[in-house]
Amino acid sequence: MEMPPTGPERAAWLKRKANWIRLSAMTMNHHAKLGHTGGDLSAADILAVLFLGGILRVDPAQPRWPERDRFILSKGHGAAAYYSTLAARGFISVEQLKTYMDPLSMLNGHPDRNKVPGVEANTGPLGHGLPIAVGAALAARMRKESWRVFVLTGDGELQEGSNWEAAMTAQHYGLDQLTLIVDRNRIQQGDFTENTIRMEPLAARFAAFGFAVEEIDGHSTEALFDRFSHLPLETGKPTCLIANTIKGKGVSFAENQPAWHHGVPTKEQLAMAAKELDVEVAW
């Protein structure tokens, strides 16, 4: 694995990786004429820091290494960003990204762990990731292993009640090896979350459910790296990081626009995005 530089250059290095993930995901969505661009872009920094910043103890040569850290993308519609991240980390090849959503491609519109190395859970319907993450954390405890479990949910996704069932279990069993990251981009498919069904006070809700909670700038690779390097927030409690993000982050015309939830860029928009993100993808 290409290791990030240490010291002050690390944040910028990770940001460039995140921007590559952004442009790669947009290129894939353009290719497939389908996808969820807004949420790919909001999650890119989080994914980059976890996978490319050396936070997750995973090994692309042994994707099912029993003692690995588990990362579960509960917002499975962020597949293009996820696959791009897995390619950047060496689980799959960049060449494979070009087949995104093609007939019989292993890269479905939502991730499938039986086809894509590095994927832990088949997600797509919302509210599935946190219960699975709780189970994986309980397994670590039963097996007396030290692996950690990270789960990334959307914010609108938290309207699904199964998340709160799982939150109660996480609290009851004191699962401090579990970190929930909420991609708080404030937009769901139809509208802004607060116009749809109010999510606030989100931090207080998770605190009331027994999580140690911190709000964090979900686009600051430095802040994300520092926080991910110092977990859990509190011994004996599951961690909830509410990552404040911007849907469509990094691409001016897509930022904070509900229509870009599943907007697909044109060729011209892709060129514009490449310029703004200041990165290149190989295809």
Next chain:
Amino acid sequence: MSSPSSSTTGQQVFDCRDAYMSALEEMAAADARVCAVANDSLSSAKLKNFKEKFPDRFVNVGIAEQNMVGVGAGLANGGMIPYVCGASCFLTARAMEQIKVDLAYTRANVKLCAMSPGMAYGQLGPTHHSIEDLAWMRVLPNLTVIVPADPVETAAAMRYSLIHEGPMFLRIARVPVPRVHGDDYEFRLGKAVRLREGSDVTLIANGLMVCRALDAALALEARGISARVLNLSTVKPLDREAIVDAARTTRGIVTAEEALAAGGLGGAVAEVLAQEHPAPMRILGVPDVFAPTGTAEFLLEYFGLTAAGIERAALELLQREA
């Protein structure tokens, strides 16, 4: 086998949950990967002992079935072999999407122990009946569906589940049943068990209907009719060969299940026969209604899910074909 009781006919009968529980505890003692997940009701799922014996491998998620199945998938991801145990009505209906996605689509090595299925909860009413579960479960790709007939088969299927890699649905009967299998019975996935030879008609049943099918065969014999009895405990994968053979070598088929007549065992048999060897059939189960108030035994009688009901259906079928 603990606490057998006696049926009205004097036969010893058993609650299959006892066999499931003993098998689960034995497996947990022998294999550190075995764990149990429950949704509050430890007594319904017979998990009180398990919790005492294996406290570190027992998870109670409370009344939260969607989470319960997801937690099972996560435990399997972490290398455990979870037995997710709850009343079938809630487990299947409430967590259907989790069963589809987290278990079946994912091919997670999770075993669902669906307790007290069918109309076992009797007077508690249709909210607590689980007569839809067979239809729902058997259409899911990758999911193995087993409906044991008696305590012997329940224990054997449980032991088999531990060596079978992949998601499995085991329907554990609560309504007491007599033994239909001997102690040497060996569970074979996807194989119908021919409990009785016969050449006029074939009775195909599973779960608590198997003993009733055997009684019906005896009654038919007294009338000079030779009835074959198949225990089709594996609803998926289906023993197509045994079904087609029954259609070829007998004059008609009666299926009987403690579930909706639509979409379950009878539906599965009909799908095979319609395409491979059309044959006269009667599908016995709960018709397209929610059950009225009554005990499990009353409701089974009410819907004709008895030896007499099976006998009657076989006679009608043979008369029509004569």
